[in-house]
Amino acid sequence: MKVLFIGDIVGKSGRNALREHLPFLREKYQPDIVIVNGENSAHGKGITRKIYDLFVELGVDCVTLGNHAFSKDNILTFINSADRLIRPANMFPASIGKPYLIIEKNDLKVGIYNIYGSIFMDNCTESPFSAMDKLIDNTDCDIRIVDFHGEATSEKQAFMHYFKDRVQLIVGTHTHVQTADEDIFDGCGYLTDVGMTGPYLSVLGRDVDEVLDMMVSGEKTRYTVSENPAILCGLFCEISDSEKKAKFIERIQIKPEC
Ligand SMILES: [Fe+2]
Numbered sequence: 001m002k003v004l005f006i007g008d009i010v011g012k013s014g015r016n017a018l019r020e021h022l023p024f025l026r027e028k029y030q031p032d033i034v035i036v037n038g039e040n041s042a043h044g045k046g047i048t049r050k051i052y053d054l055f056v057e058l059g060v061d062c063v064t065l066g067n068h069a070f071s072k073d074n075i076l077t078f079i080n081s082a083d084r085l086i087r088p089a090n091m092f093p094a095s096i097g098k099p100y101l102i103i104e105k106n107d108l109k110v111g112i113y114n115i116y117g118s119i120f121m122d123n124c125t126e127s128p129f130s131a132m133d134k135l136i137d138n139t140d141c142d143i144r145i146v147d148f149h150g151e152a153t154s155e156k157q158a159f160m161h162y163f164k165d166r167v168q169l170i171v172g173t174h175t176h177v178q179t180a181d182e183d184i185f186d187g188c189g190y191l192t193d194v195g196m197t198g199p200y201l202s203v204l205g206r207d208v209d210e211v212l213d214m215m216v217s218g219e220k221t222r223y224t225v226s227e228n229p230a231i232l233c234g235l236f237c238e239i240s241d242s243e244k245k246a247k248f249i250e251r252i253q254i255k256p257e258c
């Protein structure tokens with residue numbers, strides 16, 4: 001099972017980078033499953049129906065979310081009918097949308113789960129460990145993939161050690177800065193944070209001048225999303241269908257010319 005995971009798509013620039021580079025990535029990695037995190041895809045916060053439809057049109061199999069999942073009211077009009085869209089299991093409000101998706105590929109059931117960190121994160125409703133334990137108990141899958149949306153590197157590493165025998169791939173999202181610790185632990189592919197697909201010359205996707213006005217001068221600014229060309233950050237992992245273990249993992253970064 002070849003899995004391509006693309007990190008947090010930020011705004012128009014991030015969407016353009018996905019559209020531009022996905023054909024090349026498909027050609028290179030021949031993925032069976034493509035997952036993108038879309039929590040920042042609508043002008044930096046949330047997702048709209050139109051953008052979800054764009055991801056589907058691009059052939060994305062699963063769209064994951066995070067703390068900005070419900071930033072656009074528009075999501076309430078389509079989240080229940082968007083069959084490829086999942087939201088963090090243990091995040092308020094827990095009653096809207098679904099926290100996992102099961103896809104059948106290569107005669108295997110692949111479960112994709114969205115989990116939320118409890119450290120330095122607002123609106124966490126339950127420990128990510130107990131939330132994932134319950135999801136595993138309640139879903140019958142051959143291969144499991146987790147988007148762990150969290151701030152603390154420690155919590156993501158601990159999560160990997162706890163679940164590495166039951167999950168084949170754990171990809172961290174949320175910090176927008178890619179870490180360089182990709183590896184395979186007892187058959188579980190892991191990366192603490194996959195990084196963003198968003199404006200490269202920016203502060204986590206936001207306009208540099210506005211962030212500096214706030215951080216240096218204490219001015220109130222709107223944290224507008226930068227319009228600069230995007231870096232694409234992602235991860236490729238190949239999981240053996242017969243052994244149900246990750247065999248190969250590779251980080252992806254495509255920087256814009258600037
Ligand atoms: Fe994000």
Ligand SMILES: [Fe+2]
Nearest residue numbers: 066067068174
């Ligand atoms: Fe986030």
